[in-house]
Amino acid sequence: MYCAFTLLFPVILLVSFCMADSAYIHEHFLPCLSQHFSNSTSRSKLIYTPNDKSYFEILNSTIQNPRFSSPLNPNLCIIITHFHASQVQATVNCSQKHGIETRIRSGGHDSEGFSYVSDVLFVILDLRNLRSIKIDVDQKLAWVEDGATLGEVYYSIAKKSENLGFPAGVCPTVCVGGHFSGGGYGHLMRKYGLAVDNIIDAKLVNIEGRILDRQSMGEDLFWPICGGGAVSFGVVLSWKIRLVYVQSKVTVFSLVRNLELNETKKLVHKWQYIPINLMMIC
Numbered sequence: 001m002y003c004a005f006t007l008l009f010p011v012i013l014l015v016s017f018c019m020a021d022s023a024y025i026h027e028h029f030l031p032c033l034s035q036h037f038s039n040s041t042s043r044s045k046l047i048y049t050p051n052d053k054s055y056f057e058i059l060n061s062t063i064q065n066p067r068f069s070s071p072l073n074p075n076l077c078i079i080i081t082h083f084h085a086s087q088v089q090a091t092v093n094c095s096q097k098h099g100i101e102t103r104i105r106s107g108g109h110d111s112e113g114f115s116y117v118s119d120v121l122f123v124i125l126d127l128r129n130l131r132s133i134k135i136d137v138d139q140k141l142a143w144v145e146d147g148a149t150l151g152e153v154y155y156s157i158a159k160k161s162e163n164l165g166f167p168a169g170v171c172p173t174v175c176v177g178g179h180f181s182g183g184g185y186g187h188l189m190r191k192y193g194l195a196v197d198n199i200i201d202a203k204l205v206n207i208e209g210r211i212l213d214r215q216s217m218g219e220d221l222f223w224p225i226c227g228g229g230a231v232s233f234g235v236v237l238s239w240k241i242r243l244v245y246v247q248s249k250v251t252v253f254s255l256v257r258n259l260e261l262n263e264t265k266k267l268v269h270k271w272q273y274i275p276i277n278l279m280m281i282c
């Protein structure tokens with residue numbers, strides 16, 4: 001009997017906390033959001049609470065580390081899948097006002113789960129619907145929203161020009177949001193550097209809910225969001241990127257050599273002289 005009680009007590013405590021949290025969210029946070037959200041996007045497409053049928057589907061759809069795809073995440077109250085920058089501003093403002101933490105999620109590839117786990121009450125600010133990509137081939141520039149995947153970025157650029165590309169990571173489902181703000185390395189790194197070396201502007205919602213660009217945020221903020229993890233500074237909405245020249249035909253190959261065959265040393269030595277010449281041809 002004693003054992004049963006000791007096991008039951010924490011469960012009851014947890015459930016009652018959740019109910020209290022849920023009531024607080026419904027009485028304060030959701031009405032605050034409703035005031036700010038325009039009628040153009042229906043609430044059902046924007047806000048997912050644990051009572052909604054598609055809540056777990058939305059939650060788990062981009063979680064890359066299966067360790068976190070458990071429905072037992074008691075501090076998560078709501079997932080908001082924004083369609084407009086103004087909705088992101090509203091979420092930031094209402095979270096601030098009602099003392100609720102936000103977790104920003106773009107592609108959900110963060111292995112530690114920073115974009116979908118917290119020790120305190122929180123909402124997920126999910127950017128999956130902010131994924132437009134606008135390309136200016138003549139200027140060799142593009143504006144890319146944070147919910148776009150790298151695959152979408154590469155494909156969109158390739159559709160416009162077979163001689164333009166962008167130097168970022170190799171995984172097509174990683175999103176621009178976490179990737180660019182963390183640096184972003186990939187196959188074109190030797191020639192063009194990291195993704196952040198080719199970012200020339202960004203739009204960010206700061207803690208006060210204001211939208212800033214590079215000029216209005218200043219270099220002291222622009223510099224750390226390009227590689228230092230933008231999540232510490234605000235929600236990045238989009239990035240302006242410089243496109244780079246690529247050959248229209250690319251040859252990819254992989255060569256497997258066994259260390260036991262004494263060939264490896266010779267091969268690695270020879271390889272040192274090849275890439276530099278390849279870069280000159282490009």
Ligand SMILES: Cc1cc2nc3c(=O)[nH]c(=O)nc-3n(C[C@H](O)[C@H](O)[C@H](O)COP(=O)(O)OP(=O)(O)OC[C@H]3O[C@@H](n4cnc5c(N)ncnc54)[C@H](O)[C@@H]3O)c2cc1C
Binds near residue numbers: 171178236
């Ligand atoms: C399979 C796989 C392959 C990978 N390949 C590469 C690679 O080739 N090169 C490379 O450099 N990296 C690679 N990575 C690492 C990847 O770039 C990072 O994990 C990146 O942070 C993922 O971004 P995301 O938006 O998909 O993830 P998320 O989990 O959504 O975000 C990651 C972090 O960034 C924050 N964040 C997301 N969006 C925003 C935003 N709009 N504003 C502010 N903060 C934001 C989140 O809160 C979280 O802390 C790979 C990861 C995986 C799982």
